[in-house]
Amino acid sequence: MKTAISRPYLLLTPGPLTTSCGVKEAMLHDWCTWDEDYNRLVEDVRRRLLSLPGGDMSRYTTVLMQGSGTFTVESVVGSMMPAKEGKLLVLANGAYGDRIATIARTLRIDTVVQRAKDVEIPDLTLFEQALSRDRSITHVAAVHVETTTGILNPIVAIAEIAKRHDRRLLIDSMSGFGGIGMDISGMDIDYVVSSANKCIQGVPGFGFVIAKRDELAKCEGRARSHSLDLYGQWSQMESGKGKWRFTSPTHVVHAFYQALLELEKEGGIPSREARYRNNCRIVQEGMEGLGFKPVIPRQYQSPIITAFYPPQHPGYHFPRFYQALKRRGFVIYPGKLTEAETFRIGHIGDIHAEDMHQLIKAVEESMYWTK
Numbered sequence: 266m267k268t269a270i271s272r273p274y275l276l277l278t279p280g281p282l283t284t285s286c287g288v289k290e291a292m293l294h295d296w297c298t299w300d301e302d303y304n305r306l307v308e309d310v311r312r313r314l315l316s317l318p319g320g321d322m323s324r325y326t327t328v329l330m331q332g333s334g335t336f337t338v339e340s341v342v343g344s345m346m347p348a349k350e351g352k353l354l355v356l357a358n359g360a361y362g363d364r365i366a367t368i369a370r371t372l373r374i375d376t377v378v379q380r381a382k383d384v385e386i387p388d389l390t391l392f393e394q395a396l397s398r399d400r401s402i403t404h405v406a407a408v409h410v411e412t413t414t415g416i417l418n419p420i421v422a423i424a425e426i427a428k429r430h431d432r433r434l435l436i437d438s439m440s441g442f443g444g445i446g447m448d449i450s451g452m453d454i455d456y457v458v459s460s461a462n463k464c465i466q467g468v469p470g471f472g473f474v475i476a477k478r479d480e481l482a483k484c485e486g487r488a489r490s491h492s493l494d495l496y497g498q499w500s501q502m503e504s505g506k507g508k509w510r511f512t513s514p515t516h517v518v519h520a521f522y523q524a525l526l527e528l529e530k531e532g533g534i535p536s537r538e539a540r541y542r543n544n545c546r547i548v549q550e551g552m553e554g555l556g557f558k559p560v561i562p563r564q565y566q567s568p569i570i571t572a573f574y575p576p577q578h579p580g581y582h583f584p585r586f587y588q589a590l591k592r593r594g595f596v597i598y599p600g601k602l603t604e605a606e607t608f609r610i611g612h613i614g615d616i617h618a619e620d621m622h623q624l625i626k627a628v629e630e631s632m633y634w635t636k
């Protein structure tokens with residue numbers, strides 16, 4: 266049977282996103298799961314992931330976890346917190362920070378939230394005061410790129426404060442890892458979470474954790490869920506040399522492996538970051554030229570996704586704009602702000618400068634309310 270890979274539109278949504286033909290082709294087999302060939306592939310994936318951030322990663326290890334990215338965040342939160350005498354401080358300025366707090370509270374973990382506005386970065390003075398004042402806080406969680414708005418949070422400063430106060434640190438870098446350089450060991454972060462379908466440019470199906478080995482070793486018996494037991498998954502992967510505890514998303518893992526090879530071929534994270542930054546610049550300049558205003562001040566804007574305010578025109582209706590763009594080959598993302606209506610355009614995935622120029626043309630043609 267001959268299969269044509271079709272691409273009816275580009276996904277400008279941060280996960281699932283537009284993938285290469287090679288990544289899609291890697292899934293065109295009924296891949297087996299319970300044998301050494303597959304386990305070796307998993308070990309290779311884990312090794313390559315660990316080499317991506319650079320620096321001395323000898324204290325770190327990786328764990329892959331089935332499910333969407335949120336499942337992996339939940340597995341870390343639910344496995345890293347001690348049963349008693351653990352308290353989590355969450356720095357939130359968007360939906361994904363709020364979600365970490367919701368997960369923790371659902372798991373009956375003692376949780377405090379320092380919430381900034383969606384368009385502002387966390388107040389670091391308040392953060393430091395909270396850690397000085399409340400010695401019962403044992404862990405801190407923060408989001409790297411808050412995909413709600415595309416704001417880039419100051420994780421270097423957050424890590425410096427958390428570590429100076431001797432707290433364990435979880436960074437949700439779901440939409441940042443692989444697309445923005447981050448010196449994980451230099452910042453001394455304990456747990457970094459990301460997933461297959463973001464900047465590595467794979468398809469959805471699992472997430473991964475880059476964690477300090479000695480921290481992970483303390484998590485035995487702490488998990489509040491059997492299937493999301495991070496320690497359980499890690500010890501199985503270590504002792505079984507790439508074996509998952511339960512059915513693994515084999516096709517997704519093969520696609521992810523291909524995506525890792527393509528990332529290396531592109532020149533690693535620095536080259537990918539440069540491409541995303543260029544995509545971002547073309548979109549922002551083009552959209553501002555058409556009269557759209559970005560939500561996030563330029564100095565805090567990440568190269569991952571940009572949120573725009575809708576046009577102030579009584580004839581504008583988002584679903585109609587969305588459909589007009591989709592007909593022209595581009596799928597964008599509705600907003601996720603609590604305070605204001607917005608829409609978002611992603612800059613990540615197998616998309617390039619020429620695609621971004623085409624997008625701006627398509628946006629101009631789709632501005633039905635001006636015609």
Ligand SMILES: *Cc1c(COP(=O)(O)O)cnc(C)c1O
Nearest residue numbers: 333334335361410412437439440
């Ligand atoms: C995508 C994303 C997640 C996970 O979302 P899922 O829908 O569960 O994959 C978590 N945090 C951030 C910052 C994200 O961008």
